[in-house]
Amino acid sequence: RRGQDGYQSKAFFDSGGGGFGQACQCPQFRSQGVLVEHVPCHYWRISVVCGARELLFLRHAKSDWRVAGSDFERPLSKRGRRDAPRVGRWLHRQGLRPDLVISSPALRARQTALDVCKAFGIGENRIGWEARVYDASLQTLWRVLTECNRRADRVLLVGHNPGLALLLAHLCPTLELPPDGKVLPTATLARIRVPADWGTLESGSGVLLSLTRPAAMDTDPE
Structure with missing residues (x-):
């Protein structure tokens, strides 16, 4: 999935059954040019991290x-x-x-x-x-x-x-x-x-x- 400009990369957190929730920006990743997608679930797993x-x-x-x-x-x-x-x-x-x-x-x-x-x-x-x-x-x-x-x-x-x-x-x-x-x-x-x-x-x-x-x-x- 792309960001608002079509080229902003993201780090996605996903789970076995949860859907994507509201997007948020984590300062730790934001400072590295990475937008973080927040998913409400019992456990989180980083599937993609690239900037x-x-x-x-x-x-x-x-x-x-x-x-x-x-x-x-x-x-x-x-x-x-x-x-x-x-x-x-x-x-x-x-x-x-x-x-x-x-x-x-x-x-x-x-x-x-x-x-x-x-x-x-x-x-x-x-x-x-x-x-x-x-x-x-x-x-x-x-x-x-x-x-x-x-x-x-x-x-x-x-x-x-x-x-x-x-x-x-x-x-x-x-x-x-x-x-x-x-x-x-x-x-x-x-x-x-x-x-x-x-x-x-x-x-x-x-x-x-x-x-x-x-x-x-x-x-x-x-």
């Missing part, structure tokens, strides 16, 4: 190259300001609220993260502005992920290419390139299922669930 979490990789929305200034201070373009909220609305419709949001502090990524998080009422002070994500290598992004709070079951990472695309390929090596050869164009969201413990991520341990570009987000069924 899974999700990563949401979001490349910042399209930026405006016409604005003078440093790369770090480059803002979103008109198209980017339209696409970023679109991503947030799509995530909200899909029921994919992040437990933890980590973003590059570069202006274009910052604006993207803020616009996305508005859909969930997540304020600026609840976003982790991680300087290492800006212009980060694969190794640096990997370290950022392994340091995630273990209580977070779904993490949204807002960043830049080529780092995000390299990280996606490292987690999901069987990823097939889209027809145009672009894995993560601006404002594109990758949804990945990963093992339960952030600290034990391994190359190839991810399962790509979806790769969605902003143009498809208004047409996807709710």
Whole structure:
């Protein structure tokens, strides 16, 4: 049986004759990303214990190259300001609220993260502005992920290419390139299922669930 998001794993307690009762969450298992199903019975037996979490990789929305200034201070373009909220609305419709949001502090990524998080009422002070994500290598992004709070079951990472695309390929090596050869164009969201413990991520341990570009987000069924 799957959890509310379709991918949340569970530990089921069963008995010889009892049916499933009301679901509850045991803190001991919940801290490991495992939802526990409670069954009223004379004895309990754990039949399945396994965990899974999700990563949401979001490349910042399209930026405006016409604005003078440093790369770090480059803002979103008109198209980017339209696409970023679109991503947030799509995530909200899909029921994919992040437990933890980590973003590059570069202006274009910052604006993207803020616009996305508005859909969930997540304020600026609840976003982790991680300087290492800006212009980060694969190794640096990997370290950022392994340091995630273990209580977070779904993490949204807002960043830049080529780092995000390299990280996606490292987690999901069987990823097939889209027809145009672009894995993560601006404002594109990758949804990945990963093992339960952030600290034990391994190359190839991810399962790509979806790769969605902003143009498809208004047409996807709710």
